[in-house]
Amino acid sequence: MIQLTLHNLKIMARNRHSTFWALFFPLLLVVVFGLFQVGNFGGADVNVVNNSTNEASKEFIAQISSNNFFEVSQVDSIETALTRLNNGETEYVLTIPSEFNYNMDGTLSLQYTDQDPQQNEITLLMLSNLLNQSNAEFSSRNLIQTIELKKPETTYFDTVLLGLVGLGIMTNSIISIAVKISNYRNQSILKRMLVTPLPIWKFFASEIAAHLILAIIQAIIILGLGILLFGASIRGNPASLLFIILMGSIVFLNIGFIMSAWTNSPSAASGMGNAIALPMIFFSGTFFSVTTLPWIMPVVSQVLPLTPMLSALRDIGLNGYPIWSVWQDIAALAAWIVVTSIIAIKVFRFS
Amino acid sequence: MDEAIRVESLKKYYGKFAAVDDISFNVQSGEIFGILGPNGAGKTTTLEILEGLHSPNDGSVTVLNLDVLKHPKEIKSRIGVQLQSSAYYDYLNLLEILTLLASFYPPNVRANPTEILRKVDLENKSRQRVNTLSGGEKQRFTIAASLINNPELLILDEPTTGLDPRSRRNIWQLIEGINQSGITVVLTTHYMDEAEALCRRIAIMDNGHLIAVDTPANLRASLEYQHAVKLTVETPLTEAQIVSLNNLDADIETKSENTYAIKLKGGTASLDLLLKSIVADNVKFQNLEITPVTLEDVFLDLTGNELQEAP
Ligand SMILES: Nc1ncnc2c1ncn2[C@@H]1O[C@H](COP(=O)(O)OP(=O)(O)OP(=O)(O)O)[C@@H](O)[C@H]1O
Ligand SMILES: [Mg+2]
Numbered sequence: 001m002i003q004l005t006l007h008n009l010k011i012m013a014r015n016r017h018s019t020f021w022a023l024f025f026p027l028l029l030v031v032v033f034g035l036f037q038v039g040n041f042g043g044a045d046v047n048v049v050n051n052s053t054n055e056a057s058k059e060f061i062a063q064i065s066s067n068n069f070f071e072v073s074q075v076d077s078i079e080t081a082l083t084r085l086n087n088g089e090t091e092y093v094l095t096i097p098s099e100f101n102y103n104m105d106g107t108l109s110l111q112y113t114d115q116d117p118q119q120n121e122i123t124l125l126m127l128s129n130l131l132n133q134s135n136a137e138f139s140s141r142n143l144i145q146t147i148e149l150k151k152p153e154t155t156y157f158d159t160v161l162l163g164l165v166g167l168g169i170m171t172n173s174i175i176s177i178a179v180k181i182s183n184y185r186n187q188s189i190l191k192r193m194l195v196t197p198l199p200i201w202k203f204f205a206s207e208i209a210a211h212l213i214l215a216i217i218q219a220i221i222i223l224g225l226g227i228l229l230f231g232a233s234i235r236g237n238p239a240s241l242l243f244i245i246l247m248g249s250i251v252f253l254n255i256g257f258i259m260s261a262w263t264n265s266p267s268a269a270s271g272m273g274n275a276i277a278l279p280m281i282f283f284s285g286t287f288f289s290v291t292t293l294p295w296i297m298p299v300v301s302q303v304l305p306l307t308p309m310l311s312a313l314r315d316i317g318l319n320g321y322p323i324w325s326v327w328q329d330i331a332a333l334a335a336w337i338v339v340t341s342i343i344a345i346k347v348f349r350f351s
Numbered sequence: 352m353d354e355a356i357r358v359e360s361l362k363k364y365y366g367k368f369a370a371v372d373d374i375s376f377n378v379q380s381g382e383i384f385g386i387l388g389p390n391g392a393g394k395t396t397t398l399e400i401l402e403g404l405h406s407p408n409d410g411s412v413t414v415l416n417l418d419v420l421k422h423p424k425e426i427k428s429r430i431g432v433q434l435q436s437s438a439y440y441d442y443l444n445l446l447e448i449l450t451l452l453a454s455f456y457p458p459n460v461r462a463n464p465t466e467i468l469r470k471v472d473l474e475n476k477s478r479q480r481v482n483t484l485s486g487g488e489k490q491r492f493t494i495a496a497s498l499i500n501n502p503e504l505l506i507l508d509e510p511t512t513g514l515d516p517r518s519r520r521n522i523w524q525l526i527e528g529i530n531q532s533g534i535t536v537v538l539t540t541h542y543m544d545e546a547e548a549l550c551r552r553i554a555i556m557d558n559g560h561l562i563a564v565d566t567p568a569n570l571r572a573s574l575e576y577q578h579a580v581k582l583t584v585e586t587p588l589t590e591a592q593i594v595s596l597n598n599l600d601a602d603i604e605t606k607s608e609n610t611y612a613i614k615l616k617g618g619t620a621s622l623d624l625l626l627k628s629i630v631a632d633n634v635k636f637q638n639l640e641i642t643p644v645t646l647e648d649v650f651l652d653l654t655g656n657e658l659q660e661a662p
Pocket of ligand 2: 435
């Protein structure tokens with residue numbers, strides 16, 4: 001079986017095309033987000049928490065929204081907004097009090113971090129200008145109360161980097177195994193294996209082993225690039241991260257096996273793999289938190305296997321939590337492994 | 352003599368369709384046994400049951416005196432199999448594929464990959480990949496792969512289909528050599544010349560049925576006639592001429608206005624009479640073909656169909 005695993009790795013190494021593309025896409029995203037974090041786009045990303053229902057507050061929000069300098073999104077609770085500020089997902093949190101009007105001191109509170117003082121000053125100035133324009137009478141008053149927070153220990157880039165590890169491993173595991181098995185079936189390689197005395201579970205175990213090794217290499221390359229080139233800071237026990245990566249990878253390999261059984265050609269398998277992987281990237285919060293999305297999206301997010309994987313990776317990698325603190329995510333992944341294994345064994349076809 | 356394979360009342364259904372319908376035969380140790388039949392006859396299905404890929408719906412099958420249902424693993428480690436359509440890993444070279452296949456077998460039966468490649472004359476291509484081989488080389492390689500466990504019984508599904516005549520003869524020699532080293536061989540083919548040249552005994556299959564099992568010579572001898580004559584004449588034969596030919600021990604069938612197919616009984620003695628009668632009756636012939644009966648004729652006689660569609 002070790003022989004078979006080694007040969008599988010050899011095949012992957014020689015199949016440079018698909019292996020390259022498996023790595024290329026997540027790495028490209030690492031570079032894009034890395035540069036994005038380095039470059040300063042000038043504007044300010046503001047999360048607004050509106051505690052008021054009156055017209056004045058709505059008017060005011062509409063006003064800042066229409067200004068090109070601000071990138072405004074409304075958030076329901078201050079906690080969510082502050083979490084996002086702390087994760088680097090937004091730059092400013094603006095709170096509007098329940099009795100909002102234009103003639104109270106310290107009416108508005110603006111919270112931000114000390115990461116970029118220059119930008120903070122500009123933002124504050126822009127905001128005051130807007131207020132003055134809307135109500136010249138109170139121009140002399142200082143309407144904005146500012147709260148400067150310490151720069152968060154983790155940046156948005158760190159968060160996304162771990163998201164990209166999940167994304168890379170998921171797409172690669174699902175699609176490469178689905179295409180490979182589909183190919184093997186079309187070329188009767190599976191049948192050829194069946195006429196040897198090799199127990200067939202060993203055949204699958206070695207496929208899985210080879211892909212897990214590839215997943216580890218992939219994670220190391222993605223994290224390495226993010227850390228070395230773009231200064232990401234990832235904490236946490238590497239062994240814990242590895243454990244989560246392996247669990248997630250097994251789930252996605254199982255899904256790949258299922259895809260290969262549900263389709264009749266390698267290209268259909270690849271298409272179906274993509275159709276499964278792409279929405280998951282979005283709904284599981286690879287790039288931004290989905291808890292703020294409307295309607296049932298947060299619920300959808302919770303029932304996808306990528307969500308617990310990313311959540312565990314981030315708790316460990318960003319906050320340095322120990323592995324047992326993410327037991328809920330681990331339990332969810334374990335459940336996914338059990339369910340997908342059962343389905344994979346049920347639906348698998350040799351010819 | 353020992354039996355390598357015994358098949359009794361074997362039935363295999365796909366849904367309601369009987370791909371193999373109640374067939375029985377046995378294969379003696381040391382022989383080359385051929386299963387001859389047209390497309391869809393059930394040859395592959397039969398072999399795949401012997402190989403443990405499908406389980407029979409009815410009947411019993413023993414391979415090397417082991418029941419296929421009870422000892423699939425032991426059978427698999429003692430037989431060599433070439434599937435009708437099977438590729439090998441794209442990204443490994445010949446030697447690596449054989450090394451990998453060898454690792455699936457118990458250590459005591461493993462053959463040396465390099466030696467196997469030498470046996471099929473592919474030693475100098477050991478670092479090439481399968482997709483760079485010619486059709487004939489590919490077939491030789493799949494035979495090599497089936498020898499990796501020093502099998503006692505080799506099962507080959509259409510080893511020469513799609514090959515040019517030279518490569519086919521090359522494969523025949525290879526199979527004969529393998530057989531002479533003591534390995535029992537079972538093969539399927541569409542080609543009667545192949546069955547005749549290679550096989551000690553032949554089973555003829557059609558539509559899931561086994562129609563006959565015997566040596567090629569006995570099968571030919573089982574026909575009522577020994578020669579097939581095709582006579583093409585300038586002007587159609589007269590009544591008198593036909594009556595005269597009918598005096599020979601023969602069946603005359605008019606194929607078209609001026610061609611006749613004659614099934615000639617009575618061996619070489621009749622040939623002499625036929626020729627004399629043609630001269631005596633002053634038959635003006637354009638062409639005269641005389642061929643000894645072939646397995647093709649046997650198949651036609653037994654099934655009423657041609658073995659191969661005319662090209
Ligand atoms: N998995 C299957 N499901 C349904 N029908 C099948 C299946 N496999 C084979 N058959 C049918 O069983 C019949 C016998 O097939 P088989 O492959 O044994 O023929 P064969 O003699 O090997 O033909 P060929 O010379 O074309 O290889 C065919 O009519 C085929 O269509
Ligand atoms: Mg066949």
